[in-house]
Amino acid sequence: MSGAWVRPELFGGLAVALGFVLDWRLGLVLAFWLGAWWLNARLAATGTKAAGYLVPVVFGFVLLGLWELVVRLFSVPMVILPGPSAIWARIVTSTDLLWADFFQTFVLGALPGYGMGAAAGIAVGVLADRFGFLERGLLPVGNFMAALPIVGTAPIFVMWYGFGWQSKAAVVFTMVFFPMLVNTVAGLKEASAMQRDLMRTYAAGAGATLWKLKLPAAMPFVFNGLKISSTLALIGAIVAEFFGSPIVGMGFRISTSVGQLALDMVWAEIAVAALAGSLFYGAVALGERWVTFWHPSQRT
Numbered sequence: 001m002s003g004a005w006v007r008p009e010l011f012g013g014l015a016v017a018l019g020f021v022l023d024w025r026l027g028l029v030l031a032f033w034l035g036a037w038w039l040n041a042r043l044a045a046t047g048t049k050a051a052g053y054l055v056p057v058v059f060g061f062v063l064l065g066l067w068e069l070v071v072r073l074f075s076v077p078m079v080i081l082p083g084p085s086a087i088w089a090r091i092v093t094s095t096d097l098l099w100a101d102f103f104q105t106f107v108l109g110a111l112p113g114y115g116m117g118a119a120a121g122i123a124v125g126v127l128a129d130r131f132g133f134l135e136r137g138l139l140p141v142g143n144f145m146a147a148l149p150i151v152g153t154a155p156i157f158v159m160w161y162g163f164g165w166q167s168k169a170a171v172v173f174t175m176v177f178f179p180m181l182v183n184t185v186a187g188l189k190e191a192s193a194m195q196r197d198l199m200r201t202y203a204a205g206a207g208a209t210l211w212k213l214k215l216p217a218a219m220p221f222v223f224n225g226l227k228i229s230s231t232l233a234l235i236g237a238i239v240a241e242f243f244g245s246p247i248v249g250m251g252f253r254i255s256t257s258v259g260q261l262a263l264d265m266v267w268a269e270i271a272v273a274a275l276a277g278s279l280f281y282g283a284v285a286l287g288e289r290w291v292t293f294w295h296p297s298q299r300t
Helices: 002-006 008-022 024-046 049-073 084-093 095-130 132-147 150-161 165-188 193-201 206-241 250-259 263-291
Strands: none
Touching: 024 049, 049 084, 084 095, 084 263, 095 132, 095 165, 095 206, 095 250, 095 263, 132 165, 150 165, 150 206, 165 206, 206 250, 206 263, 250 263
16 A cells, blocks of 8 residues: 555646645646646657657647746736747747848858858867877867857957957857867777778878778767757857847847847747757758768667
8 A cells, every 4th residue: 555655646646636725726737737747658658659759749849838828827927938829929920030130140140150160170170180289289279269258259259350240150160169179189089099000001191091081980079069069159149149230130139129128029039049059950960860870879
């Protein structure tokens, strides 16, 4: 009998009952949460491929449902936390504005800085692997650059390069360069001594060894850096716009909307940024599957 008291169903029922005693709204929220938990657990227990896709989707909709339920039941003011329905209504009615902000921040600011920072990090990593003194000299400098606070460097870049996309790309470049450099250097050292000796027995030069052995072995590390940098790029571009930008951009819109107490617009911009960052990360991860299909981590 003692084991029955720790069953999840009994615990959930007691929690819901206690919630209704304290406040019927709290009990309703707990009941919704426990019901969704039970549904997701049943889906996950099936172990099917379809369940593998449904579980995260259901989990996401449950979070949105809980959010909406709490906001409506407890009458949370809009200036504190708008509900998902209010945010969606703002997105639908402000698509042109959101698209212009997205294009200014992501396409003109984040992507160029990401591309230049990734390319520079990989190129310098290759040079650092080839010449040992560069690795000993550049890694501490790169570590110093990575430790610089973005809220301190962003206004400096805005003063140097102006309010256009160039200053945002410069901030993103600074944030992306060091992760790419470190991952590239670590990846180029992944080839074992036996593999390098084999290349020497084939009379392969430094270029052939780099192209045929070191770069393929480094690809998983390089893509780790690319995935990390894909999220940093958008964050850097948005934060840089807080310190100066044209009258368009996600960071500009967030800062001005906060001042106007238009929190639904702020959350709409956050939703667009989260969706863009997730899709960008997914595109990089898909590229990793295509390039490093031979690696054990990509085998199904």
